[in-house]
Amino acid sequence: MKVLVIGSGGREHVLAKKCSTSELVDKVFVIPGNDAMTEVATIVSDIDETDHKLIRDFVVKHEIEWVIIGPEQPLIDGLTDELEQTNAKVFGPNKQAAQLEGSKEFAKKIMEKYNIPTAEYQTITDKDKAKKYVEQCKIPIVLKKDGLAAGKGVIVALTRDEAREGVETLYQTQNEKVVFEEFLDGEEYSVMTFVNNEFAVPFDCIAQDHKRAYDGDIGPNTGGMGAYCPVPHISDDILKETNEKIAQPIADALVSEGINYFGLIYIGAILTEDGPKVIEFNARFGDPEAQVLLTRLDSDFIEILEKVYKKEPITLEWKDESVVGVVLASKGYPGSYDKGHLVEGLEDLNQYFVSALKKNDKGQYENNGGRVMIAIGMGDDIESAQQDAYNQVSKIKSNQLFYRKDIAHKAIKANK
The missing domain is CATH 3.90.600.10 (Phosphoribosylglycinamide synthetase, C-terminal domain)
Structure with a gap:
């Protein structure tokens, strides 16, 4: 079979490598890829990941059987919807479902409606109101730009001055949409979950990311400065609780909302005194968590996708290391x-x-x-x-x- 990976980053590099080791795969393409991927895939650098029509034509011409969409932007922009017009199977949610990542407010409203544990929040779309809010809200406070920001649209304000600065940073115009969240204290961890509507299979190995730029978890938020797995100090019982309270409920909630979700849901979770809560959802693999998790994963990745597609039982095999x-x-x-x-x-x-x-x-x-x-x-x-x-x-x-x-x-x- 032929597989196409969409994207050009480290996450797509590891996805291409995992696909290339599958016994089911004859050839792996990456659009647009990067110069370091040539050992594991054929790089198609003359097509941009934003050119959905050209990607669709490529899929048809090369009789691609599986398309795996790595980054969030093509998902938000509806690449899956475009490719559903072909015979290929697409691992990555459609435009409607990708709102789970594309809009912080959308995700918050669903969690609120279906009682999925997360921080209390308020959405403010007026800069002057935001200025007034940070003068009287509880500190620390977390400010999140509503749309995509490549991991850099989140400000954890530990002081009121930082909250004021956060308002100035995130409100580029008078009418931006910013979600203000209660600050949650605890241990953060990442759970990747395969989802085919109500069929949800969380990884039974979790990872921990390091979001801050500098040693000691200080400095600005980034897209991630490193990760590791497994996370020995977060127990299997916590992972089970995360599945029961978050992973399966969010899959069921999307079905209840009439949203068709096929792909991966990344749960950015935090273990609080009240148990696991959601910090954020992503509609794709985390980066850099994917690089460590898929390195440790011993199972055939394409075989797993086939089972998710058919809603067949899945047992994930992991290396001991x-x-x-x-x-x-x-x-x-x-x-x-x-x-x-x-x-x-x-x-x-x-x-x-x-x-x-x-x-x-x-x-x-x-x-x-x-x-x-x-x-x-x-x-x-x-x-x-x-x-x-x-x-x-x-x-x-x-x-x-x-x-x-x-x-x-x-x-x-x-x-x-």
């Missing part, structure tokens, strides 16, 4: 940064998943975005996997990249 991934990002990220700086040391691409590298005229890699790559380490436990990951990081030479030095620190601390 722990996995740690450390993101290397361009200096200045998540703010402005320079591109075009040499990145050397990538002789063995098996240890990395690449998001933003591009080859120059001399065939040398240069940084081409914010989060540039993730270095993957494996070991018998989290600590040895962490050591392996930072060993891979040390092989990368560039004067333009930075990374956190404490990825997986919570798991290591909890085990001591």
Whole structure:
């Protein structure tokens, strides 16, 4: 069979690699891909992921059987709806269903209606009202831009001054839609769930992301600076409770709303004193969680998708090793940064998943975005996997990249 992966980042790199190892797959294409993916797929760089008609024509011409959509924007923009006109099976929700990620307010309203545990919230669409609200609301407070923001539209305001600054940052015009949420305290974790309407199968291995830019969980929110799995200090009972209170209920809620959902739901959860609650939903794999989870996953990925499609029982098989991934990002990220700086040391691409590298005229890699790559380490436990990951990081030479030095620190601390 032929498989097409949509996207160009590290998440799509690992998806292409998993598909390439499937016994069911003869050929993997990636649109538009990046220069580091050529070992695992055929890169189709002359089609943009925003050009839905050209992608549809490609699917028809090459008789693609499975299309896997990696990033959120094509889902929000309705690429699945376009491809449903072909004979291909599409892993990724349609435009209506993708609102679960595309609109914070939409997700909040569904959780409220169906009693899915989450933070209390208020939506404010007027900047002046927002200014008044932050003068009297409970602090800390979380501000979330309603639409997509690549992981950077969330501000956790620990002081009233930070809340005021958050209003100035997120209200680019007088009438923006911003969701103000109660601050939840606890341990965050990520649960990926395969969903085919009421059929929901959460991963029985969870990951933990590191959202803040700098060591010690300080600095601005990012799309993720590293992740690891499993998360030994969050028990199987908590995962079971997350499934019973969140994963299955959100699948059932979407069915009740008349929404057809086929794809993956990412549950960004937090373990509070009152149990698991939802921080956010994504309509696709998390990045960088996908890179560590799919590295640890031992099952045939396409075989799993076929079973989700047919609503057949699924048992996920996992490697015994722990996995740690450390993101290397361009200096200045998540703010402005320079591109075009040499990145050397990538002789063995098996240890990395690449998001933003591009080859120059001399065939040398240069940084081409914010989060540039993730270095993957494996070991018998989290600590040895962490050591392996930072060993891979040390092989990368560039004067333009930075990374956190404490990825997986919570798991290591909890085990001591």
